[in-house]
Amino acid sequence: MITRRHALALAPALGALLARPALAQGHYPDRPIRLIIPFASGGSNDIVGRVIAEGMGARLGQTLVVENRGGAGGLLGNEAVSTAPKDGYTLLLGGSGSFLISSLVQPKVPYDIIRDFTPIGFIGNAPNVITVNPTVPAKTMGELRDLARRAKPPLSYASPGVGTTGHVLGALLSLEFGAEMEHIPYRGTGPAITDVLAGRVQILTNAAAPLTPHIEAGKLRAIAVASPQRLEILPDVPTTVEQGFPNVLSSTWYGLLGPSGMPAAVVTALHGALNATLADAATKKRLDEEGVVLEPSPTPADYGRFLLSDRARWQEVVTRAGIRVE
Template sequence: MTDLRPSRRSLLLLAATSLPTPALAQVYPDRPLRFVIPWPPGGTNDIVGRLVADGLAHRLGQPVVIENRGGAGGALGAEVVAKSAPDGYTLLLGGSGSLTINQLVRKRLPYDPATAFAPVGMIGSGANVIIVHPSVPATNLRELQAVARAANPPLNYASPGVGSTGHAAGALITQVLGVEMQHVPYRGTGPAMNDVVAGRIQVFTNALAPMQPQIEAGTVRALAIAGPRRNAALPNVPTTGEAGFPDIQAATWYALFATGGTPPDRVDRLFAALSATLADGDIRKKLEDGGLDVEPSESPAAFARFVAEDAARWEPVVRRAGVSVE
């Protein structure tokens, strides 16, 4: 008679094939992702982050839930991501202020910027715009210099927070113009912009997106673009170089990060989704309409090199401007 009982080998094979393979057990992502924007709603970070989050959700096949966590120049939100599980499910909208400037001006941070984050890729950047309230009798930087020198008490300038790009840029302006102005920090661009429009703040330097409606409405006045070329959205506003102050250069960049230690294959998955998002014509146009130059990275490794180089560029600027936070 033929023995119909399964052999030991066939039983072992059957058992092995019934177990989930790593590829099937580790499908990523298989649940919603958390996207921390380290600034309050209403500013450029929030605008950029929400556009990118929608694109990522579509391409990853999972909801991307926004969490605004402002404070400490972006350090509070960055800390949330730095201390999350390194599994690719907690993301950070990082930037020149919340990461680069913050680590240069703050003597103590609750995380190590060198290891706390896994760079995924650049989204884009935009030169900051220098604006004043219409009550300030200045239409260019030379006139602002004269007004600031004569002001008693000094003019004040807002920033989205201590340690932000706006803080460093404002301090740089005072140094290059050779004037005294009082720094007034806020918890984000939105609250700062509200006080500029209300006339409680005279000078503000920030990315274009949250300023553009007020510039077009005439509730604030744009004096200069703090970059090497004019902005297509404000073609009549000169650059700081054209205005006679080429040393005033301040651009804000925005990028995607995961928690440090996130597996490389998950970083690559996020990078692919981000690249596809930035290639989407509708999303790209909305970012560009907000004054952003969309600049996707070649790879996560290339973006990591950019982050290191950016810190090296800003370090002497911050030191020269004397920006420091205990």
């Protein structure tokens, strides 16, 4: 995560150069493409996936048909793509929680996220914000650490569920603080926010979009953005790096993948259409509203290298914290 902006820096002219790569292929795509989103409709993953599908479809000259296939923490949708034909007509919206974290914490995963998938391109990430109920007497990361170390009973943190990005970031905070903290899992972000607003749980980490209205209303206090850079929508909130916690980095990220063994020419066409979509001003505006910072990958291989490094980083956290979905 620390090096993503270096690894995924995109040359300014790339979008224009690859604006219509499919035309050079001649035959691909010649029918609609299926984009599987491993979540139910209506959430951030669904919104991001549909924006990307619309833009890529316009550039490829074929419709990307969105198919929501939620369940089992993302495993059902991921497996459907891993076993699909390798022809480029079944794609996956991969995410930090549903794709990567789930592969580390679920007891039985019927695929390998490196071996059984073809990376196409990184889309972007929504850096997570560390917030507390305003009654918590801490305004900085250092104060929150000191409070966590002396709290009896332990401070509690809410998450959208076991094995989610919010869960593993809370576990990382506990490890970095050197303090026991109690994890309270919920069935989704909404219920988690409700209980933190009510003061039943002290801490909540999540992408900025659903938290920003509550931060602006003074109902949540933002302690830090778990990113090397500040967020445009929360410019006054310092980062974890600024506050001396360089290892506390986390975001909800999105990327595009297909089954392993896809033809190189097809991957090139899809990667080009994705990056041309991300270079579009209207796309940027729509995803800005979701708190997503666009970071197109120069090549599919760059996205593949990011997957390897991010898996290794979170594997260490999951192992040290003993996180497992029962």
